[in-house]
Amino acid sequence: MPSLNQPSSPVSRRDFLRSGARIAGMTGAGALLGLMAQRAGAVTHVWQIDPAKCVRCGRCATDCVLEQSAVKCVHTHAICGYCELCTGYFEPEPNALNTGAENQLCPTAAIIRKFIEDPYYEYVIDEQLCIGCGKCVEGCNRFGNGSLYLQVRHDRCVNCNECSIARVCAGDAFRRVPVDHPYLLKTSH
Amino acid sequence: MRARGLFIWIWLLLGLGATVFAAERRFPPPEFETDYVMPVAATPEPRSAAMQYVDLAVLAGGLGLATWLALRRRSRKGLIGLSIFSLVYFGFYRAGCICAIGAPQNVALGLFDNGYAIPFTALAFFILPLAVALFAGRTFCAAVCPHGALQDLILIRPVKVPAWLEAGLGLFPYFFLGAGLLFAATGATFLFCRYDPFVPLFRMNGSFLMVGLGLGLLVLGMFVGRPYCRFVCPYGALLRMAAAVSRWRIRITPNYCTQCRLCEESCPYGAIREPVNLPSTPQALAPDRRRMGRLLVLLPALILATAWLGSRLATPFSKLHPKVALAEAYHAPDRPAAPPPVATPDSLALARADRDPDGLLAEAVAIRKRFRIGGWLFGGWIGLVLGVRLMALSLRPARNDFEPDRSACLACGRCYTYCPNERVRLGLLAPEALPLPPATLAQPPKA
Numbered sequence: 219m220p221s222l223n224q225p226s227s228p229v230s231r232r233d234f235l236r237s238g239a240r241i242a243g244m245t246g247a248g249a250l251l252g253l254m255a256q257r258a259g260a261v262t263h264v265w266q267i268d269p270a271k272c273v274r275c276g277r278c279a280t281d282c283v284l285e286q287s288a289v290k291c292v293h294t295h296a297i298c299g300y301c302e303l304c305t306g307y308f309e310p311e312p313n314a315l316n317t318g319a320e321n322q323l324c325p326t327a328a329i330i331r332k333f334i335e336d337p338y339y340e341y342v343i344d345e346q347l348c349i350g351c352g353k354c355v356e357g358c359n360r361f362g363n364g365s366l367y368l369q370v371r372h373d374r375c376v377n378c379n380e381c382s383i384a385r386v387c388a389g390d391a392f393r394r395v396p397v398d399h400p401y402l403l404k405t406s407h
Numbered sequence: 408m409r410a411r412g413l414f415i416w417i418w419l420l421l422g423l424g425a426t427v428f429a430a431e432r433r434f435p436p437p438e439f440e441t442d443y444v445m446p447v448a449a450t451p452e453p454r455s456a457a458m459q460y461v462d463l464a465v466l467a468g469g470l471g472l473a474t475w476l477a478l479r480r481r482s483r484k485g486l487i488g489l490s491i492f493s494l495v496y497f498g499f500y501r502a503g504c505i506c507a508i509g510a511p512q513n514v515a516l517g518l519f520d521n522g523y524a525i526p527f528t529a530l531a532f533f534i535l536p537l538a539v540a541l542f543a544g545r546t547f548c549a550a551v552c553p554h555g556a557l558q559d560l561i562l563i564r565p566v567k568v569p570a571w572l573e574a575g576l577g578l579f580p581y582f583f584l585g586a587g588l589l590f591a592a593t594g595a596t597f598l599f600c601r602y603d604p605f606v607p608l609f610r611m612n613g614s615f616l617m618v619g620l621g622l623g624l625l626v627l628g629m630f631v632g633r634p635y636c637r638f639v640c641p642y643g644a645l646l647r648m649a650a651a652v653s654r655w656r657i658r659i660t661p662n663y664c665t666q667c668r669l670c671e672e673s674c675p676y677g678a679i680r681e682p683v684n685l686p687s688t689p690q691a692l693a694p695d696r697r698r699m700g701r702l703l704v705l706l707p708a709l710i711l712a713t714a715w716l717g718s719r720l721a722t723p724f725s726k727l728h729p730k731v732a733l734a735e736a737y738h739a740p741d742r743p744a745a746p747p748p749v750a751t752p753d754s755l756a757l758a759r760a761d762r763d764p765d766g767l768l769a770e771a772v773a774i775r776k777r778f779r780i781g782g783w784l785f786g787g788w789i790g791l792v793l794g795v796r797l798m799a800l801s802l803r804p805a806r807n808d809f810e811p812d813r814s815a816c817l818a819c820g821r822c823y824t825y826c827p828n829e830r831v832r833l834g835l836l837a838p839e840a841l842p843l844p845p846a847t848l849a850q851p852p853k854a
């Protein structure tokens with residue numbers, strides 16, 4: 219115990235406190251690391267939409283941090299009925315079953331309709347045009363086979379730490395999926 | 408028109424079907440007679456998982472290099488070079504994600520949400536810069552963090568921020584840190600990511616508001632050194648605490664300080680502190696000691712008071728959690744009984760709530776309970792920060808030299824060449840031109 223007139227050198231006392239705090243900090247970090255390492259996933263996550271939960275609220279088109287949403291419509295042709303009267307393609311009461319823009323549900327005319335053989339038509343999404351609004355998805359799910367659905371496209375998605383659509387998704391349909399299984403595709407009949 | 412009639416017929420039938428409950432796959436798959444081949448949906452791959460090892464290696468390498476450049480090489484040029492690289496790699500190429508600033512949130516969520524396995528990259532981005540700061544100060548800020556690098560490179564005409572303002576604004580990062588951890592741990596939202604001003608610039612894409620904020624901060628940053636780092640960055644608050652006890656530190660002079668005062672104004676971040684002579688008798692310190700003692704006694708009361716205030720904030724805070732917000736909207740007295748004719752996102756969310764209102768309510772209640780606990784902790788943290796800052800006012804750090812403050816110094820290396828001793832070391836000045844060290848203060852060169 220130093221006497222009152224001879225205080226221990228403040229510098230060394232401070233250094234001592236500092237090392238103490240440093241060791242405490244290291245211990246804390248180590249403990250945290252140990253605790254978290256047990257739970258840490260080996261792989262990173264990416265965001266994806268569970269098509270079963272999506273309610274086609276339209277926020278995918280508006281709430282992505284990217285100006286052009288990273289969410290696009292995806293078509294699983296194996297489920298598609300190839301209907302002449304595609305309820306994902308046509309407005310509820312189309313003037314005619316042709317490719318006239320006024321008949322189409324899609325605001326950007328992103329669905330390409332092609333005659334295959336009587337009576338089947340093929341529908342393909344042009345991802346350059348699709349804005350991920352989900353209008354076609356709604357039509358297809360409500361009245362058709364549900365072969366159209368929305369997915370986060372990973373060539374566009376910048377994989378935000380917190381997806382800004384996920385926060386506002388009306389269907390609570392976004393979730394983190396392992397990077398090696400980055401899609402939640404509908405498969406077949 | 409045949410098609411039209413058929414259409415209406417189907418429409419009616421299916422419309423009825425759809426109201427019962429959306430059963431998909433209503434039509435059988437076609438049996439093609441031609442040799443038509445079905446297209447398969449493309450699944451463009453995300454950035455490969457292996458690339459995260461590259462990120463980690465760049466981070467570790469960058470930290471090592473920055474530390475060496477700042478502490479050993481004492482090279483501002485080298486740090487500028489590394490800053491440009493980090494800005495390009497972590498900023499523009501990696502588009503700002505994952506970054507150390509956001510990582511504490513992943514850690515908080517990982518700790519409190521069993522369903523969330525934190526990616527080890529996020530864990531490493533959280534721990535590595537902090538571990539380095541415990542030993543070598545904030546060399547991460549110097550040249551590895553893309554946010555720091557961007558602001559450092561655009562600083563052209565620094566103005567001095569008055570000390571009182573600096574001290575006041577400097578508290579905000581601690582508050583922000585506390586709030587961000589609270590919202591992340593409760594699974595509500597990632598505040599640091601949401602209000603990150605520079606990531607939209609790195610992506611050259613984003614909402615008008617955030618891009619505008621980023622640009623505004625950049626313009627401000629041309630005159631006020633690193634405004635985000637000093638007055639906002641929550642990870643900076645963590646680094647400050649770590650750097651405060653660092654083993655090694657930035658010293659302006661390579662050997663000893665002659666108190667020539669040439670470096671006094673060199674730091675654009677207000678980190679340089681003047682020498683303080685301790686009073687010769689310990690008695691002179693008595694008033695400080697008494698004040699310190701009083702504060703120490705008051706500290707628990709302060710913490711308790713702010714903690715209580717924090718717990719009051721739990722209810723409003725919890726509304727930022729989407730589940731709580733939905734449960735509130737669902738149980739709101741003025742909720743419209745019937746959904747609107749044209750569905751809106753909100754009405755769709757309410758319809759979802761309607762499928763399991765009790766489950767949702769239970770979840771919301773559980774979340775709010777977590778917010779209550781979190782609110783106490785958050786409030787207590789605020790009190791602690793305030794209390795410690797007050798106590799720091801009555802501490803008299805003994806300093807013989809002009810020295811950077813450990814916590815505030817961003818290790819940018821600007822001050823080095825202001826020191827004549829450094830100029831001698833670099834061969835820019837003849838040793839004879841040196842002012843003589845004041846006899847009373849001469850320090851032997853540190854080994």
Ligand code: SF4
Nearest residue numbers: 272273275278387389
């Ligand atoms: S925000 Fe959610 S519910 Fe709305 S369209 Fe996108 S995935 Fe579907």
Ligand code: SF4
Nearest residue numbers: 282375376378381382
């Ligand atoms: S993670 Fe980001 S980029 Fe990807 S879909 Fe969500 S908001 Fe868009």
Ligand code: SF4
Nearest residue numbers: 324348349351352354
């Ligand atoms: S309707 Fe919307 S989701 Fe469907 S293809 Fe067009 S833009 Fe894409």
Ligand code: SF4
Nearest residue numbers: 674811817819820822
């Ligand atoms: S290295 Fe020097 S100039 Fe740079 S922040 Fe530290 S004290 Fe200021």
